[in-house]
Amino acid sequence: MNLYRQLMGAVGLMIGFGLYAFADRLSPPWNSVLIGALLAALGVTTFVYARGERWIQVLGVILIAYGALRAFVLH
Structure with a gap:
């Protein structure tokens, strides 16, 4: 087990x-914009951190897309 990763x-x-x-x-609308930006940032870090694990990179892309939708469309 990687204790650092769990921490x-x-x-x-x-x-x-x-x-x-x-x-x-x-x-509103700043709460949706900030939450969307946080989700998109989480998606970017997930995509970068995955390094070759395709399903995690797909999750990162989904988070980026949902974050952008949340920030600009879903208020």
């Missing part, structure tokens, strides 16, 4: 939930 996952979840709670306090 980074837990820290990432805490940061993500904190940012999501902060973004939810903003007034």
